[in-house]
Amino acid sequence: MDTREKDIEKLKDYKYGFTTDIENIKAPKGLNEDVIKFISNIKKEPQWMLDFRLKAYERLKLLKEPNWQKPKYPKIDYQDLYYYSAPKSMKDKPKSLDELDPKLLETYKKLGIPLQEQARLNGIAVDAVFDSVSVATTFKGELTKHGIIFCSMSEAIQKHPDLVKKYLGTVIPVTDHFFATLNSAVFTDGSFVYIPEGVKCPMELSTYFRINASETGQFERTLIIADKGSYVSYLEGCTAPMRDENQLHAANVELIALDDAEIKYSTVQNWYPGDENGKGGIYNFVTKRGLCKGNNSKISWTQVETGSAITWKYPSCILKGDNSIGEFYSIAITNNYQKADTGTKMIHLGKNTKSKIISKGISAGFSDMTYRGLVDINSKAKNSNNYTQCDSLLMGNKCGAHTVPYIKNKNFDSNIAHEATTSKISEEQLHYCQQRGLNPEEAVGLIVNGFCKEVLQQLPMEFAVEAQKLVGISLEGSVG
């Protein structure tokens, strides 16, 4: 067996589907003021943070769950969820990795994320989030030398309240849509990154999210601030155990780029997608938004979405600073009964702003995939430019691929170009590859990888290899 086949053999079932048997502390079931106070209390948060949460909760009571999306799902009972779950051993935060529960270390080893620094040679700093709390952050010493703050959100609230206070909720306000507001009220942990003025972050920063406990929702919040002239590349990965129930994951991610700063945010999302009959899986309802606040700033989103029963998210860029740039590269793959409604929003407010959207959707089996995007060029955004390309590939006639772009041009100096195609892998292409000795599955793998190349290129090296494998594996069994 060659390595690819071994990979597939291993992944016939979802590789990350195991659970870790670990004692948990949970908040009482349900959503109310007491639970929010419980979360805030257990995290020893200052009063202003609790006020922030309660304000969001007040607002949440007035909001209705949106229902305009394409993938419909059974009603979620928000009172039947645990909003906080943490490994018991994390109650008093361990000071170093040596004190960390060996079970947790083993879990991450199994996931292929070694938390011991010596085990990681290629130098990626990792913040690992297990259920509701961050369990470990690596390479802290190295980062501190550059003045970079990379820690869990809870730690940031304690140690850097000024920064958190100044920026939290400025891109995704507490008054935003239902899921974002829910997150503002009950978020548990997440990563916080601050890159000081003029610093180019020397390594990739990464967060690894893991849902372990059952009947929990994961609500993490990430805040990345790139100060003037700085640069950071950030990666996010996620997995969850196999369960029959659907679990909710409603995260908020806020990016802020000041003058001349650049943030590159990459996601490889591989939440449990449910079994082949569409039972179980994660509802991935995430709000991701970046603000190019300063002039000449740049935010780039790259995502590879292969997991989740339902993916519903639109990583967006608000291009407020003059000459700022927003980019969005996406591969979304749905198989079996998975559903995805994803895309981006590019809101041009500043002069000479540019945005680029490359979206590749592949649907197979009985799945349904929607690209939904907005390009809005404001009347003040003189000389702005947008280019959008969204291509869809269909495999079989039981699946669907949809494209719903909204294009608003209110500025006569600006140009918008949009292109979209939908097709299948042509017989000629397959024939050509097979003629040269590839079997049908390899041929499809090759063609699909070619189809996705423009996006895969945007990922950092190590992730690109991972993602390429993931693309092949996600489509396993959909050919022939």
Add this chain to the structure above:
Amino acid sequence: MSEKLQSDFDKIVKTSKFSNEVIQFKKNFLDDFIKKGFPNRKQEDWKFLDISQIIKKNIGDLSFFNDYSQSNKVDPSIFVDGLEHNKIIFINGRIEKIDFNFEDQNKIEITDQTKKDISFNYENSLIDLNGAFTDKVFKILIKKNYSLKKPLIIYHSTNDKINSTNINLRLDFELGENSCLKLIDYFTNNIAKNFINIFYNFNLEKDSILKNYKIDKFRNDDLKYSFNNIEQDSNSVSETFILSAGSDYLKNEINCNLKGEYSSAFINGVFSLKENQQHEIRTTINHLVENTKSYQLIKGVLGKNSKSAYQGRIYVNSKAQKTDGYQLSKAILLDETSEFNAKPELEIYADDVKCSHGSASGSLDENSIFYLMSRGLNYQQSKELLINGFLLDVVEKITDPEIKKLIKNIIGLKE
């Protein structure tokens, strides 16, 4: 508003000679409309241009009463010159004349359809409004194997008898096997400000051809909504051309069901907007069986304070393999205050298809203007030349040479 609707409805019942059965039938529509009200921006289809706001702003209180018992005088000066044609003349929503003088009378049949229910599902409340207030509904049947010798022009005009009124009209067309109809909708110059709601229902049988040209060229203050529902059997062809330029507000909506194999639909549209106009084209093409084709091309030139929207939707059923669908929309924004919105949508459930769309908008290309000016044209001339060339592209898609010539004359495009 519901009281006004009710009282105007009662007035129409009193002045008209509708049978009790018809009145009850219309009443059901009225109840539905009162329940739904005018569409507004909360509905996805009306997101870009909100008709209820536009009516409020431009007209204020609408009157729904229309005296169908009184006939109106036909003014022959509105007729189109230089093209022999059959006529249907609507004045204030009342059919004043149906004239198929150029045709074999045995091949065309006109029947009263007033009591016939609408055969498809819809959410659009303007169809209910139409059903409640329209006068008699006629169905025009073109019999098997007959092609009309001359085009049919439908004149839409109003006179000074009414103002701030809602005018509803409806026609049904049935094209028998292997028949052909060329239909021109011609909107004449009006002084008054009314809200006109037009609903056409076309049924195209095997091998039939429909060509519909909608010409709204002359500047007027009317608000108009036009809805075409086209059902197509195998091997039929529908061609729709829209010139959207004259009214204050105009929304053309086309719903096309390709139900027979090898049927095809072509939609070409031009927006040419000046100050404060708001126009929209919304299309839905449903590819329901194998080997169907659709092609859409929309181009717009937008002046000061004008706003246009194009919402195009291609739906491909899982049975409709080998579908070929194409949408292209392009717009030139001439002023800081002009606005173009597009929502080209693909909804695809079959894998062996070729569907694509494109959309582009921006300003006139300064390099091209420079090129023309360096060859001796002045700025204004170069601009006009470029715009004409841009729009001519769509007009050239018209397949009937005589009508193409007529439309070029009307727009003032020279070859």
